Amino acid sequence: MQYDVIVIGSGPGGYVAAIRAAQLGLKTACIEKYSTFGGTCLNVGCIPSKALLDSSEHYHNAAHTFKTHGINLDNLSVDFGQMIKRKNEVVAQTTGGISFLFKKNRITSYQGHGSFVDKNTIKIKKTDGSEETITGKNVIIATGSKPSALPFIKIDKKRIITSTEALTLPEVPKHLILIGGGVIGLELGSVYARLGAKVSVIEFMDGIIPTMDKALGKELQKVLTKLGMEFYLGHKVTGATVKGKEVTVTFDNPKGEKQELKGDYCLVAVGRVAYTDGLGLENIGLTVEERGRKITVDEHLETSVKGVYAIGDVIRGAMLAHKAEDEGTLVAEQIAGQKPHINYNLIPGVVYTWPEVASVGYTEEQLKESGTKYKIGSFPFKASGRARASMDTDGFVKVLADTETDEILGVHMIGPRAADMIAEAVTAMEYRASAEDVSRMSHAHPTYTEAMREACLAATENRAIHI
Known part of the structure; x- marks a missing residue:
């Protein structure tokens, strides 16, 4: 044929x-x-x-x-x-x-x-x-x-698992040890943490979701810690073994000292x-x-x-x-x-925890590295009437704009329905809108998207109304 x-x-x-x-x-x-x-x-x-x-x-x-x-x-x-x-x-x-x-x-x-x-x-x-x-x-x-694997860890798909097996577990884990603090691991880790599992995250880098704007990782860690998740950042995993229904994960802390955790499941989420x-x-x-x-x-x-x-x-x-x-x-x-x-540059990234995390454009770290002169506008959801009504007050919207032209260079948000809200930022940036352009557009009240407008107002001569 x-x-x-x-x-x-x-x-x-x-x-x-x-x-x-x-x-x-x-x-x-x-x-x-x-x-x-x-x-x-x-x-x-x-x-x-x-x-x-x-x-x-x-x-x-x-x-x-x-x-x-x-x-x-x-x-x-x-x-x-x-x-x-x-x-x-x-x-x-x-x-x-x-x-x-x-x-x-x-x-x-x-x-x-x-x-x-x-x-x-x-x-x-x-x-x-x-x-x-x-x-x-x-x-x-x-x-x-x-899913990627670590060469020194054997994935048996029963106790040491990948994201695929994590979707079909026979039970809610008592203690899930998560290797990797990226998007996939944190999403699945948050599922089981909400259902009552103890979740421990071991991450080699010094922050979670390390490819996104650092402010997002810091805020998300605070939220997930309140959920009961614990974090071992800057730690290097050295092995994982299974004995019966128990998994032992060994790792080195930033000082090189050896540590171990025992749980009933270990999810290896170190990328794809x-x-x-x-x-x-x-x-x-x-x-x-x-x-x-x-x-x-x-x-x-x-x-x-x-x-x-x-x-x-x-x-x-x-x-x-x-x-x-x-x-x-x-x-x-x-x-x-x-x-x-x-x-x-305008393909958004999203983490579907709750609150959700979404990002598009340049991070603040990238702008600093390139020497680009920028300004920041930020608005917390605790100041949003809609967020207070739904009890979703964690997080913020952060807008990065060019100091001279006011063109929006990056938008980073963590909060309720951020995965949907990021589309406004993508649309604005696709048409090279300035922070002032967005701040002058009518946003329905009360909505979560008002936080985007307020962040743009904050970037425009610090004009935010509700903070």
């Missing part, structure tokens, strides 16, 4: 690339090695983790804030099996939606492992052992990533690595970078082999579902002869 576009992988990057290509009139096929579409994000990443995050937040509020709202409950308990069942239902609905969209857009889908025979020929090895070969004028590699195994890249003359196994692409996301593209987690940049989606759209439109563009 001959296609205009063959997409290998059906995660957010892959399925969006396939749908956009089909919309543009290109005959499109998508190959997926697993039994369901959606890749890591829909099956064992973004969607199931958010389902558990919401469920655990409901329980936490019922246990800790309902009484203040005048709602009294008796015999509150967690039916963890039902919580997992609901998560699975959400995943099934979402992945099933991709099947519907493929049919709607007349995309041919193949179940099996795809690999290159040559740059235009893909061999599909199906689960029943049979093989099929298809050809395409263009091929998009969208095979995503898998590109999944490029078995693609047959050597058959078309492609190699991967040693660090992270990334595929090298040019500014058009084309590899060194003409007509072969790569997007999402297998190439440079942040491993974010929405980045992959934007790249999938860009490649499909380029193949169709259009001239799309992505501003990578």
